[in-house]
Amino acid sequence: MDSKILYTDGDIDRLARALEQSEALLPSRINADPENVERGLVKLVLTLIELLRQLMERQALHRIEAGSLSDEEIERLGETFLKLTNRMEELKVVFGLEGEELNLDLGPLGHLL
């Protein structure tokens, strides 16, 4: 194959490094082997929980910025989200999942998270 670089105005090494990072974006599919199906399912469930967690967190931040929460409520929310995040990290370790794996490629809509 010929060179596939049609145009660039940048430092080629840096561009190459950026492309290497994109390797992680290759679509990974849920493997339907009996031994792996459990992990696939866990991944899907954790992805959805992560989505909800992030949505709730954003909602909380909006409400804080809008000034509609008391100091005590902010404190409680902060602690709850902190615990949720820590718990999620523990679950990821237990199931051997990396942060980026908890995402879904929605095609033209981009990524879920």
Add this chain to the structure above:
Amino acid sequence: MYAVYLYAIQLVKHGLPADLAGIDGAALRLVQCDELAAVVSEIQQAPDVRELPAILAHELAVETLMASRCVLPVRFGTVLSDERAVRSLLAHHELAFRTDLTRLDGCVELGLRALWRSDGAAPAPAEPDVPSPLSAGRRYLEGRRQVLRQEQHLLARATAISEQLHAALDPLVRAAVVRRCRDAQTAVTASYLVERGDIGSFRSALGDLSAVFSEVQLLCTGPWPPYSFVSTRSDGQ
């Protein structure tokens, strides 16, 4: 047991170039259904996305075909159980495949990335520190707020870049898929469907753009088979 690996879909009348081999050096052949044909080879098991030789063999086969006819490139790793499944796929999507073959005739895909210059991805201007000491819960929320703010800042700048790209490049292309990114490396990634004859003007338009872009550097690759512009998503097994 052997399965059938798919490379591309084309019209029967174009035949196959002589001596074109596929993954593991397997011979390519056509599986026909009326005027449509799938270019396939036999394979023992579906290749993994990390198998570089297999990826290169797939791409080489598709690009060799693309040089002499319009093909619909099939996504790497698509395997069907047997020829009957291939024929049924062709029959099932006949109209969509024929429409795509007409629409994509004479066109290639070009990939474009706009990457933040190392000094360009400057963080959003820092806000004055909230009086400390903060409790753990508050500190956590404050940290999250900063991260989201940074992401929004990057996204807003990426939006500006993608609008400039749109204004300069859209007159030269048949179709475009543009994605804004929120990470510190990449501002925008895009795929363009370009007529072969317009590749030169596309490239010089990029030269003009790079003269006005101070925040990003551009990397354009191709020509590629029009993977991003095939309308049918036919999943293998």
